[in-house]
Amino acid sequence: MADDNPDYPVDQILTEVRELRAAFDAKIRYDEGREHTVATMAEELDRHRHGAFQAQLRTVLVDLITLYDDLSQMISAPGYPPETADRLLVVRDTVTYVLARQGAEIAISENDSVDRVQHKVVAIVKTHDEGADRRIAERLRPGFRWNDRVLRPEWVNAYRYESPPPQTHPVPEQPHAAESETVLVDSNLLESRSGGVAGEERLDA
CATH class of the missing domain: 3.90.20 (Hemagglutinin Ectodomain; Chain B)
Structure with missing residues (x-):
């Protein structure tokens, strides 16, 4: 333009x-x-x-x-x-x-402590050893890792500590209990007999 x-x-x-x-x-x-x-x-x-x-x-x-x-x-x-x-x-x-x-490889933990990410606890084994609490008792199946992540955790049985039951002391036997009972029974019999004689004497009176 x-x-x-x-x-x-x-x-x-x-x-x-x-x-x-x-x-x-x-x-x-x-x-x-x-x-x-x-x-x-x-x-x-x-x-x-x-x-x-x-x-x-x-x-x-x-x-x-x-x-x-x-x-x-x-x-x-x-x-x-x-x-x-x-x-x-x-x-x-x-x-x-x-x-x-x-990229999936077997992964087995080196220590015996139970890890919720690396381990799957299949069964609990009760123990009175406090130092074994939450430690691996038995390894059942290996774990697997894939791409730096847990693909399948390791299957284990784990210890769980339980305090031992309180100790109970046995009750000592009482060898004279039967004799004492016999004596009491005999004394009752004697009392009943003496009472009967006294009664008869009073009736005679």
Whole structure:
């Protein structure tokens, strides 16, 4: 327009340039905002996919741990031929290898103190030893960790302190109790007899 009309005011040209620049800046900001929104949505989608995959993988790992426990019980059970036990041991080692490939490893606590996060107490063993309170009495199944978290706590039996019952002193026997009772009975008999004689004497009187 400015080329067609030589009298076109310079201020109008500057105004149009400013408007074009403002529109251009707004378009850039819009594109940047849209790119940021798209990137954010992509990240959220990736996190959702990763979380869903992790949840599905966790279910599979827990099932493999159950298989590991079943194989361990069968291996330790009496009555299996050595050849069968060896084959079951190979299968259990394979399960352990598959778990390790997915980041799940056996975790057994080094100390004997019961930890609510690392241990699952299956049974309580009563003890009068106060120093053994809340300590592991028996380890039943190993624990497993996955992604630096407890996937399955270690199964244990734990001691629980109970104060010993109060000591009761036996009551001493009284060997003369029967004799005393006999004497009393005899004295009653004598009194009754003497009373009867006196009565007869009074009746005779």
